[in-house]
Amino acid sequence: MSLLVTGSLGIDTVETPFGKRDDVVGGSAVYFAYAASFFTPVRLVGAVGEDAPKSFFDVFKGRDIDTTGLEIRKGSKTFRWHGSYVKDLNEAVSVQTDLNILAEQGPRIPPNFLDSKYVFLANSHPALQQQLLSSLKNPKLVVADTMNLWINVERPELLNLLKKIHGLVLNDGEARLLTEKKNLIEAGREVMKLGPKFVIIKKGEHGSLLCIGDEVFVLPAFPADKVVDPTGAGDSFAGGMMGYLATQGTFSPPTIKRALAFGTVVASFTIADFSLAGLQATDRDAIDQRFAAFKSAMSF
Amino acid sequence: MSLLVTGSLGIDTVETPFGKRDDVVGGSAVYFAYAASFFTPVRLVGAVGEDAPKSFFDVFKGRDIDTTGLEIRKGSKTFRWHGSYVKDLNEAVSVQTDLNILAEQGPRIPPNFLDSKYVFLANSHPALQQQLLSSLKNPKLVVADTMNLWINVERPELLNLLKKIHGLVLNDGEARLLTEKKNLIEAGREVMKLGPKFVIIKKGEHGSLLCIGDEVFVLPAFPADKVVDPTGAGDSFAGGMMGYLATQGTFSPPTIKRALAFGTVVASFTIADFSLAGLQATDRDAIDQRFAAFKSAMSF
Numbered sequence: 001m002s003l004l005v006t007g008s009l010g011i012d013t014v015e016t017p018f019g020k021r022d023d024v025v026g027g028s029a030v031y032f033a034y035a036a037s038f039f040t041p042v043r044l045v046g047a048v049g050e051d052a053p054k055s056f057f058d059v060f061k062g063r064d065i066d067t068t069g070l071e072i073r074k075g076s077k078t079f080r081w082h083g084s085y086v087k088d089l090n091e092a093v094s095v096q097t098d099l100n101i102l103a104e105q106g107p108r109i110p111p112n113f114l115d116s117k118y119v120f121l122a123n124s125h126p127a128l129q130q131q132l133l134s135s136l137k138n139p140k141l142v143v144a145d146t147m148n149l150w151i152n153v154e155r156p157e158l159l160n161l162l163k164k165i166h167g168l169v170l171n172d173g174e175a176r177l178l179t180e181k182k183n184l185i186e187a188g189r190e191v192m193k194l195g196p197k198f199v200i201i202k203k204g205e206h207g208s209l210l211c212i213g214d215e216v217f218v219l220p221a222f223p224a225d226k227v228v229d230p231t232g233a234g235d236s237f238a239g240g241m242m243g244y245l246a247t248q249g250t251f252s253p254p255t256i257k258r259a260l261a262f263g264t265v266v267a268s269f270t271i272a273d274f275s276l277a278g279l280q281a282t283d284r285d286a287i288d289q290r291f292a293a294f295k296s297a298m299s300f
Numbered sequence: 301m302s303l304l305v306t307g308s309l310g311i312d313t314v315e316t317p318f319g320k321r322d323d324v325v326g327g328s329a330v331y332f333a334y335a336a337s338f339f340t341p342v343r344l345v346g347a348v349g350e351d352a353p354k355s356f357f358d359v360f361k362g363r364d365i366d367t368t369g370l371e372i373r374k375g376s377k378t379f380r381w382h383g384s385y386v387k388d389l390n391e392a393v394s395v396q397t398d399l400n401i402l403a404e405q406g407p408r409i410p411p412n413f414l415d416s417k418y419v420f421l422a423n424s425h426p427a428l429q430q431q432l433l434s435s436l437k438n439p440k441l442v443v444a445d446t447m448n449l450w451i452n453v454e455r456p457e458l459l460n461l462l463k464k465i466h467g468l469v470l471n472d473g474e475a476r477l478l479t480e481k482k483n484l485i486e487a488g489r490e491v492m493k494l495g496p497k498f499v500i501i502k503k504g505e506h507g508s509l510l511c512i513g514d515e516v517f518v519l520p521a522f523p524a525d526k527v528v529d530p531t532g533a534g535d536s537f538a539g540g541m542m543g544y545l546a547t548q549g550t551f552s553p554p555t556i557k558r559a560l561a562f563g564t565v566v567a568s569f570t571i572a573d574f575s576l577a578g579l580q581a582t583d584r585d586a587i588d589q590r591f592a593a594f595k596s597a598m599s600f
Contacts, residue, residue, distance in 0.1 A: 183527070207520060215597075216523040219520065220518035220519065221518070224483075225486055254600070261600045297516065299599070300554070300557040300560070300595065
């Protein structure tokens, strides 16, 4: 089933202990779409400026990603982010952020995407996330991401959004900020009181946590002995997870658990190289093999 | 098979967000011995001062713990630690540490303990750890713990110890300090180059990591929604792990993985209450039940 993603497309400059890459393709929707496309057809909705280099779009070539919803807006500039992981591979320092087009009005969902059943609202203003969601006809599974900024400055809008989605993905710091609970299981349960039926808390190198109903599921990160560039790990995780879910048609706890494991495995390819290169170097067979290895490495 | 543990016995004062306990029983060997005794008979070697209250020894009553090696040294004072987790439940702040008897000569292993096949050298001066080890006849499995202090000030002695043991247990910060590798898998592999056949890296609330040969095994902590007092979690983890291993007679990777999972589960009881109370409130049946729940919560 088709999976719709809305989110950012950006031009990144990234520094890590393994080098620097200037003006590479990035953005939450890009990582998400690429990761999800290993599992299911993806519909991409987002906007870039006139300055987006032609090579930007090459990344979608040969992938099952419908870019009908990719707007190239005249007179606008593409979102740019310059981040550094030189001090700590587990935490990006933002050297510079130019919101550019992300500060303008949001993209539109094209008519042929309005019947999408699976939807991921990557991190953006919660009012925009709601606006995009409201235009969809009858989505079956809606999952959103968010960030500190919106928790701090747009909490009422975010709380409105939470009433309308099935699942929320956020990182540990954001979960604590949103709920004022330090214990992540408590935090996850608090979030569910705000609306979502399940909550996935990303803990970076420490893996992830799923709260659904009374159940708690913990998953370590795939053990990686070399992390080159963690950019996009969280979005790739979400993409792998949602991509797998879109092929299942059920959202039972065991299915979501397997989806988390697929997300974990896909993210492990992302961080092995700069920008999209880690994902571009893999395929579904390699993902399935690593999934089996992960399952085996975790069983006792 | 009998499991020998040498380590500290202490009088703790502990503060956490859930309250304060003055002069309660503590010490690495105490937590370890109690935790291991759910699985196998334990031989305890350690020393306290004359000031140790009679109630100190009550904790071993009814447990399969042989205290022949527990010395009450005249003219000496028991090790005391005052720690606070009020600011951060995941990291103790030492308010006061009085080494007392730990700064004197070490305890002796009684003659009837010298044939012990399973040995855990809880954290103490690496020269003392070696001295204790050298008196044993023909141990089958020797695992040691260590700490920042010895890595910093007694590195040559610690390196000598590492050549003589089968397994090392240490926390993430210590593994990084010892090897100067930030990536924990790299760190684990570096430690193995120094002697041990396997390395277990404890990551507190984030679980643990096992490196053995080319294999890497990651295990999250048992998902706990209420942590009352984390004191002794690492020693209980080691106790559960070694206790289980002592019943197995093989140290294959799958056996050590299961042992880590048992250690994880036992530690989850420790942190649910102050001092030994969490362990005292449980039994082997409850441990086995939680083990099954943990296995199920982690499978996908």
